[in-house]
Amino acid sequence: MHQNFKILIVIIMLSSLHIFNVDAQQIEQEELVQYTKTSNFIKEFKIPLDTLGLKGITTDSQGNAWFYHATNVTSTIIKFEPETGIFTTFSIEDQTQSNDPIINLAGGMIMYDKSRDLIWFTDARTNSIVNIDIQSGKVQLVSIPMKDSGPMGIALSPDEKSIWFSEIIANKIAKLDVQTGTITEYSTGEQSGPTFLTFDNNGELWITLSYSHEILHVKPKLLDSDLTLVEYEIPSRPADGSIVYPLGISVDSQNNVWFSEWNVNKIGIIDGNKPIPFDIIVNSTKITIPSNSNENPTLIEITVLKEDDSPLNVNETNTIFLKTSSTMDPSLGLVNITATFTNEMIFLNETTKSESVQLLINSNFPPSGNYTLAISATNGEVTKSVFLDLIIE
Numbered sequence: 599m600h601q602n603f604k605i606l607i608v609i610i611m612l613s614s615l616h617i618f619n620v621d622a623q624q625i626e627q628e629e630l631v632q633y634t635k636t637s638n639f640i641k642e643f644k645i646p647l648d649t650l651g652l653k654g655i656t657t658d659s660q661g662n663a664w665f666y667h668a669t670n671v672t673s674t675i676i677k678f679e680p681e682t683g684i685f686t687t688f689s690i691e692d693q694t695q696s697n698d699p700i701i702n703l704a705g706g707m708i709m710y711d712k713s714r715d716l717i718w719f720t721d722a723r724t725n726s727i728v729n730i731d732i733q734s735g736k737v738q739l740v741s742i743p744m745k746d747s748g749p750m751g752i753a754l755s756p757d758e759k760s761i762w763f764s765e766i767i768a769n770k771i772a773k774l775d776v777q778t779g780t781i782t783e784y785s786t787g788e789q790s791g792p793t794f795l796t797f798d799n800n801g802e803l804w805i806t807l808s809y810s811h812e813i814l815h816v817k818p819k820l821l822d823s824d825l826t827l828v829e830y831e832i833p834s835r836p837a838d839g840s841i842v843y844p845l846g847i848s849v850d851s852q853n854n855v856w857f858s859e860w861n862v863n864k865i866g867i868i869d870g871n872k873p874i875p876f877d878i879i880v881n882s883t884k885i886t887i888p889s890n891s892n893e894n895p896t897l898i899e900i901t902v903l904k905e906d907d908s909p910l911n912v913n914e915t916n917t918i919f920l921k922t923s924s925t926m927d928p929s930l931g932l933v934n935i936t937a938t939f940t941n942e943m944i945f946l947n948e949t950t951k952s953e954s955v956q957l958l959i960n961s962n963f964p965p966s967g968n969y970t971l972a973i974s975a976t977n978g979e980v981t982k983s984v985f986l987d988l989i990i991e
Contacts, residue, residue, distance in 0.1 A: 787810075794806050802817050830979070834859060878983075882986060921976070940955045968989055
């Protein structure tokens with residue numbers, strides 16, 4: 599099971615937002631070169647750029663196609679009007695901020711914002727989220743706070759107030775407030791690799807974690823108050839024992855979450871309506887500990903509940919394991935702190951549907967500051983984590 603998630607919020611204000619006008623260049627029909635291999639179903643068009651670098655594509659309300667092209671020195675959005683055959687290019691005039699491997703891996707996901715008549719896309723080369731006003735041609739960049747973040751997937755929230763995107767290199771998901779230009783980032787843990795994301799029918803967010811065998815489920819409306827995340831571990835493993843690389847993700851009309859598994863040639867499905875068979879409740883959202891506890895530990899009360907009569911996991915052992923992680927260290931460990939459960943393995947069944955334990959925290963001069971402590975319960979298939987503010991005096 600991948601290490602647990604931590605929440606780390608970084609805010610970039612509107613000062614990071616750049617706006618400039620682009621002189622769009624039109625290319626006429628007679629300049630086009632069309633690939634002419636015979637097909638009754640597919641018609642292809644040669645784009646007005648010689649170098650390779652095409653990635654995402656979308657369409658607007660007028661039926662025009664918009665697509666993304668990038669090299670290590672250029673980022674370009676191209677509009678194609680099928681009725682006239684005209685291509686219009688929009689160059690992103692900003693300096694390259696990322697190295698070639700990141701540019702080749704990330705960026706290029708593009709979508710149409712109908713209510714604002716904007717094209718949004720992730721641009722790994724400039725390490726930014728960009729939009730183009732279809733009517734005016736104005737280009738607007740919002741810089742991402744984390745250097746070399748590798749922006750990847752992008753989605754518009756159901757209320758259309760925010761743009762959500764993933765950062766495959768920085769191991770984060772992030773929210774861009776469309777009105778203020780503020781970016782809020784939520785870390786998904788070391789070596790998780792958030793890639794693509796989508797909203798389900800309940801307005802909840804699902805993300806593929808390409809480097810950690812998992813699908814992440816979050817409730818965006820509760821991220822800043824009820825800090826609870828759910829991770830689903832994908833059961834498959836390749837023959838070589840490496841990771842399955844979940845990539846694409848989509849939700850159908852029945853709220854089933856579909857995803858692809860690149861390294862094992864499988865697709866998977868999660869019933870988005872199926873409840874998690876257990877819950878974890880913590881008696882506090884914030885704890886303060888001294889620099890030296892002198893063997894007088896800080897106590898946290900934890901209760902694990904069995905939510906229904908179904909088995910807790912496939913092998914029906916009905917066992918829940920508890921663990922901790924923190925933002926004190928890049929590996930999610932604790933620094934000069936011990937955190938010990940009075941019982942880290944809990945057995946629940948139809949008779950015992952809940953059990954309470956304590957987490958004892960002792961400190962030995964850890965670095966002072968404000969951190970996040972995650973307390974997680976897992977049945978080996980699903981992990982549910984709650985997050986506390988950890989203040990070290």
